[in-house]
Amino acid sequence: MRCWAITPLVWSARVVARLPQRVLLTLGETLAIALWPLLGRRRRIARINIDLCFPELSVAQRRTLLRRNMAATMIGALELLRAWYAPSSALQGLVRIEGLERLQAAQARGHGVLLFTGHFTGSELVTRLLAEQLGRPIRAVIRRHNSPCLEETYEAARAPVFGPTLAKKDVRGLLKVLQAGEPVGYSADQNFTYQNAFVPFFGVPASTLTTVPELVRRGRAEMLPFWFHRDAAGIYRVRIEAPWAGWAEATPEEAAAIYMRELETVVREHPEQYLWVHRRFKTRPMGEPAIY
Template identity: 65%
Template sequence: MRCLWVAPLRWLAMAVARLPQPMLLATGRGLAFMLWPLLGSRRRIARINVDLCFPHLDAGARRRLVRASLVNTVIGALELFRAWHAPSRALSGLADIEGLQHLREALARGQGVLLMCGHFTHTELAVRLLGEALGREVRVVVRRHNNPCLEAWFDRARSAVYGPTIGKKDVRALLRNLMDGQPVVYSADQNFTYQNAFVPFFGIPAATLTATPDLVRRGRAVLLPFWYRRLPDGRYRLRIEPTWPGWPSADPVADAARYMAELETVVRQCPEQYLWAHRRFKTRPPGEAPLY
């Protein structure tokens, strides 16, 4: 009985998922305008991150980037509903995918694939579009919601399109999926307080996970970079690249730095679609003052 309030939200999400793409994007922009006064803390975090990472931009350009990033974050919530609830026919023709052969070849060898990406605002929709093109489920690693009612909805919706989800800290489940030959989308670009090293991200030391090469080795898998962006016409461009040359090396810190450098290159191509509202630089090197 206490979860009855979730049903209207789920029905609304299912309706949003079926909107024509121009209407969905316009709805997201309108919601961002209405919710702007409630986004104060997120605006502050995004402003600090953008000021740190784009010091070469003038103040006006940085403020515009913060606003565009938060608008894309709100749109991303609607794209999440599309990823979970849209029928396949509603997604047809919505994406162009480059490098799909790299993924197909690895899966044909029976290898699991760790699809390394970053926290962009439309990640789960990109995963759904990839799965539609691949003709099979692509697993996702998720952070469980603290509210059990919402978590039940979220996990049921995700499981229907991605297969069983993998908890963020559930290393055993991640390795099991990789050893079973599954493709798993994974990102390690948020603040890590364990198995980490400080490596540059936009020139700022960022606490970054160093365990990724070990996960690939233990899962007998291959790493393939997976990037994506929404184009000005509302369609999506997905790209799968071969493993970075020389990755992994014998140095996990160098491998983490390589990941951050590659991600930075992609973010610079479309910075407004990156999740700047996350406290990426929360953990600081010893002796450095907090940034937030």
């Protein structure tokens, strides 16, 4: 795609970003139905993940969860546009935050903060909503896109909101930002093939990054769990919690297991809003067959 061809899409995205909340949510649900035949690969991945993680549900219940998850995933794509392009005036009244004082206190101490969370469908929008309340940008760690044109477009959208983004493997850049006292949103719940350990996630061994406590120590930062969901009224409910007991002192594998245990607890509260379309269990322990 030529870069000039993206311009009309950006202008369309700016229009979507300003839609009333109820209209945006309805649009996402409608698109999920309309595009259902085109989402076959992602539906298959989400179905496998849901079947693995919720064996206690009936087949009918798991298929209902799949439909709700695909709707939330499509809404998440629209929420991404809102995160990037909406004016602050369009975000008023959309968020309720518990524990903001924990983040403010860490910042007052001059510490960087790793806001440790997971991949939920509205992650970037909620991060921006939190930043609006905090009064300063929260840096984002992202995976670079393979297309230079798309990457340029994405960075141009993100940078005014989050500041220059940090690449997923840019450890030096992340440490520099934390050492400078900045807050960073961070997730480590996708499949890792390096510095990893297999720990239980919904009872399934999941290849998980083990180095997060070391990143926090080297960054002279604090870790605060950062959870959120969108409620039935379309309001984003955010919780900033105290650090998990024993996490900072645990072995790398134990710390990864604590993270997955805490994440699972939160995902079970609103499972339709987790990013099940990701191949979370792609890497398997030695001798185990492929899942996807």
